[in-house]
Amino acid sequence: MQSQSSDIADLIARTALRDRAAFQALYRATSAKLFGVTLRILRDRSEAEEALQEVYVKIWQRADRYAVGGYSPISWLVAVARNHSLDILRARKPASDDIETAFELADDAPDPEAAALAAGERAQIDACLAELETDRADAVRGAYLDGYSYEELAKRHGVPLNTMRTWLRRSLIKLKECLTR
Template identity: 75%
Template sequence: MSTTSPSRDIADLIARCALRDRAAFRLLYERTSAKLFGVTLRILKDRSEAEEAIQEVYVKIWQRADRYVAGNTSPISWLVAVARNHALDRLRARRPAADDIDVALEIPDSGPSPERAAVDSEERGRIDHCLGLLDPDRAEAVRGAYLDGYSYEELASRFAVPLNTMRTWLRRSLIKLKECLTT
């Protein structure tokens, strides 16, 4: 039976692991794996994932044993921190990674450029002004035919006029719009 404290024994085992002592690593695993498994299971909440994680935790302990500094923290606290951090890393990895903001900058904007939007706005204003100079029913017929996609027949029925009258309205209205827009 050892006369040193369990904490001191674990610190010694970690120090021996830093020297690549496989027997010390085996003993360290036997003495601490139940506690570290509990830590990973509590965080991950999935037994099979915790079992996989604990193996990875001990690989990290083997690789980083030389980083443990006795006296700074208790050896079990250091081991728990390694297990906890690894489990949290796995938990974060489950979440879908947010796209990098730089990726968003590479997505082309399908809308018009600011210059094009300004020109379009100005032209839309001119068209609205010229439509406002037409008789209201003629302006509505033009909007129906050229913006809403109604056929001449549908518009003639809607306005209760003969089809040829609707064609005349639209032709004359377009001539007036052209004159207005070119002045």
């Protein structure tokens, strides 16, 4: 199980680098489970199939947000599928005019403990980014925080596209090592 978990984590990391083959392998390895999650929540096969496609689009776009520590990779994938399915359910429900229902709504803001953990994680990520060479750290921020494409970053830093891919891949490996210390 641990081997499968690390394999899935590796596929997510490679997907974050826009490796299409890794993304296809991730889909083959996890789509049945994630379809089960969407189907269980939505209770409609065609809607669950459509939701599953949207879930994998989100995974492709947000694979760089998976944090190796804390959650298993399959738990992260299931959370993406679950949250997307719940968003679909919420969109179905008509707005209520009853003020009483407003009191039943959960506060989406993180509780103080979660906020403190997030701040600690952010500080750790910032510290690990500071260990990278300045241009590498700028490239990582540009790709994963600002949404620049590899091509845009390569032009911006005046390096070939493959060099930029190598910078980002190696920088993510260094960040992973730093975050797991």
